[in-house]
Amino acid sequence: MKRLVELDVNGQRYDVIVSPRELLVDVLRKKVGTIGPKKGCGEGQCGACSVLLDGEPVVSCLTLAIACQGRKIVTVEGLAPAGRLTPLQQAFVEHGAIQCGYCTPGMLICAQALLDENPHPSEAQIRAALVGNLCRCTGYVKIVEAIQAAARGLEAGPVAAGAEPASARSTP
Amino acid sequence: MNKPENREFAVVGKRLPRLDAPAKAKGEARFTNDLFLANMVYAKIKRSPLAHARIRRIDYSRALALPGVLAVVTGADAPRPFCVMPHVPTETVMAIDKVRYAGEPVAAVAAMDEETAEDALELIDVEYEELPVLLDPIEAMQRDDARIHEAFARNIHYESEQNFGDVEAALAASHLVIEDVFRTSYVTPAFIEPHAAVADYDTAQERLTLYCPIQMPHHLHRTLAEVMQMPMEKIRVSVPAVGGGFGGKTEAASCDLCAAILSRKLGRPVKVPYTRAETFAQNKGRHPCIMKLRLGFERDGRITGLDFDNTLDGGAHASWGIIVLFFTAALCHLPYRIANVRFRGRRVFTNKPSCGAQRGLGGVQVRMALEGALDQAADRLGIDPFELRMRNAVESGYTTASGVHVPHAEFKQCLRNVVRASGYLDKRGKLPFGQGIGLAAGYYTSGALFMLYPTHKPQATAIVRIDTEAGITLFTGATDIGQGSTTVLAQMVAEELGVALGDINVVAQDTALAPFDNGTFDSRVTYGTGQAVRRAAQDAKRQLAEIVAAMLGVPAEHLHYRGGAVASRFEPRKRVELRDAVARHVETRGSLVGVGHFAPPRRAAHRQPGGMSGPSPSYAFGAQVAQVEVDLETGRIRVLDYYAADDCGQPINPMSVEGQVEGSVMMGLGQALSEEMRLSPEGRLLNPDLHDYKMPTAVDMPRVHCVHVDSYDPDAPFGAKESGEGPINPVAAAVLNAVHDAIGVRFREVPLTPEKVLRALGKMG
Ligand code: FES
């Protein structure tokens, strides 16, 4: 039986008709029009579809849309108010944490959730928080660096030309 | 050779953020599956559950009757075979008569929505007659009675031998000969974006537009013309953002072609999204190899000769197979001087998803064998492995026994720097039991000298258009698959024209908008397309110079582009803003259009079979060190630190180069330690998902240290060579050598799972 569900996505209300089996990721992408959450596996294994549900990161490919009635959903599009990058997004851009960018929406959602809860995470805590988010391009090096930089609040402004992030460099 | 002293770059060599990064950070970048065209419908592919079977009958009448189903197509709807190497096509869009791997397409259904298309697949009845399933290449060669492709006796796709010098004599006269066998595993690119395609056929104009994440749009263009029997000029391939490729998206995927066929049939846009399991079935990953080698040495460690025998497991179809076979031959000849080399190899068909051209193709396998053998020789000769490599390392100007010329190499610097940065010499053999350090080296091509089909056309053509309306626009067919080529090419244009990176608009990866480009493979874009792009910018400057020289009253050769202005190199006050100069050009001569081409010198290697695979305009070298810890209780290997020194020439964008190195290390560690596609005895993939196909997570990855190498290739655009594939070559070898240092066991196959380690430690039955 299809049902009308009210979704609160990035602060806007959407009325959508969904079947009981429809997944949040598909409803967001096809019916709401937020294409930020990506479907990398559809089985809860890659994290690319992550969204915040009442502030908690969830994989939207294992979340039934029907169960989200009235709950607050934030996708990657909802992180940047009026299209301006958040410090975390800015850090991802400046630090080269984005290559193909397919994992990025999920990475940003999970990293934001981490920083909301723990503004000064250790490197190990950052890595642990990202364990459900696969990235095939970056080896996670610059993603971790970007999150560290965002946590330090050092991200704003353009990176000086020729500047080197400390942890990835060792000069013989 | 180092960077010319007088040359300081303004944009090249800077750690600039990618042009496309902000849109990707905001979730606004459009990947293929993010396209929703008006009137678009969905299609899904019916796939064979059997690995080898004759198709007796396909009955899709029940599927067609399902409400919402619009069309069903089968192999008969597109019978022309295709292949990325057009002279050996073995694959059709959907199987005809027989299936050769589990997961091969047999039909496709278009429906009003995705769910209906999925439901309809269940209503297609296919009757199969099972055939013997061959999963092991050695067995497949003995089963001529069970040919996978009728035309290929003993299931051998291609077999070849190359002989340079006199290997038998060299080995007979050697002080030491290492003889060994190494095996590599069945791994897949596993980009996070599954394949997808959207086809849009215009019935009035009889034109097809295909959107899909393809690394080589101009080659897919050709494949489409062949399969669809359409003139090329009626086809457009447009590539949205690509969520990683690593070689696995170089070839037409079934979804690309099914979308095209169904869109033409229905006259409306059709989207075919893949599930993750389908992406595994599409595969086109790394060839598993069985490599037998004999490697001879003088007493002082100099290599005398190499006898290399390779059996490649190709899977069901031809793909890049012949090129990969010959790459494993070519990659024997560097980065060490070897005067006598014999290669014997064969690629064998098996009933598995096809292997193709995964990142570092041919090199990862050969390195695992050779770098392992070198460490064994070092032990036997009593020479440090670093020293042994130094004694054999090639330098700029070297020509291999196979006739391949190496214009530029900083290989020795890579070895020295990585050893120094990692403390290798102090640590090797001195760490406590269970801890170890390993060194391995490698190299890779910066593009190929020859094309995939016979032609003399340039491998890349680029256009730089400058006018008062759109500013500076670069048109290039190069495809950014996440490696950052769009930004790197724009940096080259900005450098050449003396403007900021943000001043460059890039129109790329679309066959209708940009001229031919060979595509993203073989680490060719920075070097090859880079040459074309730079020349296009120079061509624009040449045209502009005539106007500016007259405006300023100085000779055109004195002009210099910096800071958004054109000025005399010698009299800086003779200066005009670039935008004013362009306006003057537009008023007097119209828009400024610069064109650049790149056709590499067709310097063939020796006239031996396969001599056209492997020669490159230039080569990048590298040396890497892994430090590992083996948990003696669980058998688990942890890589603690990873050091990579990469001779990539002048990095155009050092941040992107590091990203390529770090990503390569991750993919290499995955192959070394955990990744492997496993099959049931019937040939079904057992782990076609991202949980059981174990690629490294953020927690598994060590720190990756990019070790500086001072390098500048004078023949390259701004001195740049490749960095996208070279760095994956030595990874598995470095880990194996480190594990040997840790526990004294020399492994000859990957992945090094805890079970294998425990068995080697005598802790498991
Ligand atoms: S798509 Fe949801 S976890 Fe991969």
Ligand code: FES
């Ligand atoms: S940037 Fe490509 S998967 Fe993470």
